[in-house]
Amino acid sequence: MKFSEVADLLRGQDKVLILTHRRPDGDTLGSAAALCRMLRDLGKTAYMLKNFGTIHLFASYVEPYGAPEGFKPSFVVSVDTASLDLIQENGMGYADGIDLAIDHHPSNSRYAKKTYVDPKSASCGEVIYALARELTELTREIALPLYLAVSTDTGCFRYGNTTAQAHRVAAELMDTGIDAYAVNKAVFSTKTFKRLKLEAMLFEGLELYDGGTVAVAVLTRDMMNRVGATEDDADDLAAFARQVEGVDVGVTIRELDPGSCKISLRSSPAVNSSKVCALLGGGGHAAAGGCTVEGTVDEAKEAILKALDTVWKR
Amino acid sequence: MKFSEVADLLRGQDKVLILTHRRPDGDTLGSAAALCRMLRDLGKTAYMLKNFGTIHLFASYVEPYGAPEGFKPSFVVSVDTASLDLIQENGMGYADGIDLAIDHHPSNSRYAKKTYVDPKSASCGEVIYALARELTELTREIALPLYLAVSTDTGCFRYGNTTAQAHRVAAELMDTGIDAYAVNKAVFSTKTFKRLKLEAMLFEGLELYDGGTVAVAVLTRDMMNRVGATEDDADDLAAFARQVEGVDVGVTIRELDPGSCKISLRSSPAVNSSKVCALLGGGGHAAAGGCTVEGTVDEAKEAILKALDTVWKR
The missing domain is CATH 3.90.1640.10 (inorganic pyrophosphatase (n-terminal core))
Structure with a gap:
């Protein structure tokens, strides 16, 4: 048309x-x-x-x-x-x-x-x-x-x-x-107090791997409950880990239910996020991908880091 | 010309x-x-x-x-x-x-x-x-x-x-x-790890006054030293307090030396930052002002909140 x-x-x-x-x-x-x-x-x-x-x-x-x-x-x-x-x-x-x-x-x-x-x-x-x-x-x-x-x-x-x-x-x-x-x-330029609280907690638990090129942030149900945060407060938190200087891949693991986690990837051109997430049944674009993993937060972390190792030959 | x-x-x-x-x-x-x-x-x-x-x-x-x-x-x-x-x-x-x-x-x-x-x-x-x-x-x-x-x-x-x-x-x-x-x-879209650490510390110590319309953040020499932060890491931290939803006036107190503090104000159109800072010998624009106060962090805080009360008739 x-x-x-x-x-x-x-x-x-x-x-x-x-x-x-x-x-x-x-x-x-x-x-x-x-x-x-x-x-x-x-x-x-x-x-x-x-x-x-x-x-x-x-x-x-x-x-x-x-x-x-x-x-x-x-x-x-x-x-x-x-x-x-x-x-x-x-x-x-x-x-x-x-x-x-x-x-x-x-x-x-x-x-x-x-x-x-x-x-x-x-x-x-x-x-x-x-x-x-x-x-x-x-x-x-x-x-x-x-x-x-x-x-x-x-x-x-x-x-x-x-x-x-x-x-x-x-x-x-x-x-x-x-x-x-x-x-x-x-x-x-405005953030809710609860959003800032979530970011501070995310930072507190941030894990760096591979000489600081991979950052993993975890957002649990317990964290959301403790802050009394809504979905609005948690919007786009997937970008948090990637912003750290030197990080090529930012991984955010969000606990949806006990035993079910949503994983979001944000990556530099060095890594294809979509390919990594496809290994776990997800998809996306080169710079941003996502997938859902049945398992605990620790199991989800292990799975995505393994998938990343498979795709990203450093 | x-x-x-x-x-x-x-x-x-x-x-x-x-x-x-x-x-x-x-x-x-x-x-x-x-x-x-x-x-x-x-x-x-x-x-x-x-x-x-x-x-x-x-x-x-x-x-x-x-x-x-x-x-x-x-x-x-x-x-x-x-x-x-x-x-x-x-x-x-x-x-x-x-x-x-x-x-x-x-x-x-x-x-x-x-x-x-x-x-x-x-x-x-x-x-x-x-x-x-x-x-x-x-x-x-x-x-x-x-x-x-x-x-x-x-x-x-x-x-x-x-x-x-x-x-x-x-x-x-x-x-x-x-x-x-x-x-x-x-x-x-990139922050140093040390910058994020400073922001987390600033948030941890954030004080809200007047029903959340005034936010005060403090950055001490000790915080800078503990993080090993440079001036680059601390650049433009004065904007941090103002970003909280509902805040009209964001105050950032930076300890320069023991007994000397730099105060930065960021404000909504409800308050003239320059007028507030002028009461303490400083200046600036309507939306952003600054001054230096001889005294401890607590003394600086008391002085700027008092100046704010003088100018801002709520």
């Missing part, structure tokens, strides 16, 4: 409902909020289906757009959602009737009647930005959630997916006069 | 020596390296005066440009240096003969024979970028140190000084094909 066709398709609709993905991040929520605002600016009725997984930090961005109970849409759009099983839990009733999927994941499974994917975009927000340019005026109300989308998906322009285009879109968004710094401060 | 005059002035020079500032950061070093490369591309002899305060992280950017012993310059340029007392220690011999200062600090004291300041630029690197566009071709060798300059001075596009222009310059630099991610990874 061509970009101009997406714009035309949206122009012709009314009573639009926008769906986001499970465990919603800034990209899916910001993209949906901006799209909703655009459609309303075009005089249409448009809502987001409330996503009950929305964390407190993002609530204000979507607050004006939640669909009232009983809203009957004529057109359903998903944003930033690669496959049907990732659609927000309370949106599964629409699963068979999603009219349009707008996405940037090359792995999009084409579950919708029509699909527009731009894999060159670091965020879905960049795709929605292009639509805003095509369909309406770029106001602050559209630019602010789009800035949230672009900045969160690129780790505030820090991750490897950050492109020149992402920077150019950010510049255009800032030109509207939005307070980008307030977003950055809240999203990237 | 107009921008076109700066470009003309540089075109007419040879045997150029570039000076950077004390405790050199990515902006001064990246700006100097890029300027040096540009001048060489124009067929000129150009060097940076080696800055012995350069931290390991930035060494590779300036390595090709260090002046050999006995180099006699015909033209001396400083970059990113607001006043004479900030010129690198071993450059003070040139203090009376600095021909040109290129800077972005509005406070530049006009110590050079000619001065070009662009206070709208978030980094000096943006000024050098504009010169590169005027004088020569933007190669990767010029773009990489400029990316270091722009990204470090904006905290990877996270700080309040980040502008749309900073993003646009970053996009142009990335268009040359530089590996911006490698810079981001090394500078923004």
Whole structure:
């Protein structure tokens, strides 16, 4: 589907409902909020289906757009959602009737009647930005959630997916006069006290192997309970071990249940994380992989270090 | 001095020596390296005066440009240096003969024979970028140190000084094909083990006041010694206390000598840090201030909390 066709398709609709993905991040929520605002600016009725997984930090961005109970849409759009099983839990009733999927994941499974994917975009927000340019005026109300989308998906322009285009879109968004710094401060420079407590505990138990090139961090259920931490507090802790200077492979072992552990790997180009995790039935990308191991934390540690030895010939 | 005059002035020079500032950061070093490369591309002899305060992280950017012993310059340029007392220690011999200062600090004291300041630029690197566009071709060798300059001075596009222009310059630099991610990874996503140890200790001793709106962190000489930490490890620790969710004022007390403490404040718009620090003989900006207090850590804490109470009427 061509970009101009997406714009035309949206122009012709009314009573639009926008769906986001499970465990919603800034990209899916910001993209949906901006799209909703655009459609309303075009005089249409448009809502987001409330996503009950929305964390407190993002609530204000979507607050004006939640669909009232009983809203009957004529057109359903998903944003930033690669496959049907990732659609927000309370949106599964629409699963068979999603009219349009707008996405940037090359792995999009084409579950919708029509699909527009731009894999060159670091965020879905960049795709929605292009639509805003095509369909309406770029106001602050559209630019602010789009800035949230672009900045969160690129780790505030820090991750490897950050492109020149992402920077150019950010510049255009800032030109509207939005307070980008307030977003950055809240999203990237603030941690909960419980999060800092978890990080301190993770550091306390950090183990270094192979001359400091491998770091293993363990997060047990007991640690979570002692801190009274929520999933929000533990979000993205998998990156913790990898940040230590000199570390090529950061391993994070998270105890899910007694006898079941989720392992996350983050690696430098020296090691292919996906290959290591595949040996334990998992997968991922070259720089980040994951797998689940049935066993205690110690058994999980032994298994992943052995898998790493098999793949990484030093 | 107009921008076109700066470009003309540089075109007419040879045997150029570039000076950077004390405790050199990515902006001064990246700006100097890029300027040096540009001048060489124009067929000129150009060097940076080696800055012995350069931290390991930035060494590779300036390595090709260090002046050999006995180099006699015909033209001396400083970059990113607001006043004479900030010129690198071993450059003070040139203090009376600095021909040109290129800077972005509005406070530049006009110590050079000619001065070009662009206070709208978030980094000096943006000024050098504009010169590169005027004088020569933007190669990767010029773009990489400029990316270091722009990204470090904006905290990877996270700080309040980040502008749309900073993003646009970053996009142009990335268009040359530089590996911006490698810079981001090394500078923004890596911490020394000792740094993490200091953060864990800082967290351990963190005190919250006024319903969690004020956080006080203490860094003693003993903590530094126990960790075997260097100044590099302790760099920018003043931001640690402020990052806690709900905190309006982050106070960091650093014991310099027994009986002498440096206090750093970071605050939300609710409080003017500069006004608080001024009560103790210091200064700064609204969002960040500092002062030095003669006394023990406990005395310093009492003094700053009292000053804060005087200024911040809650």
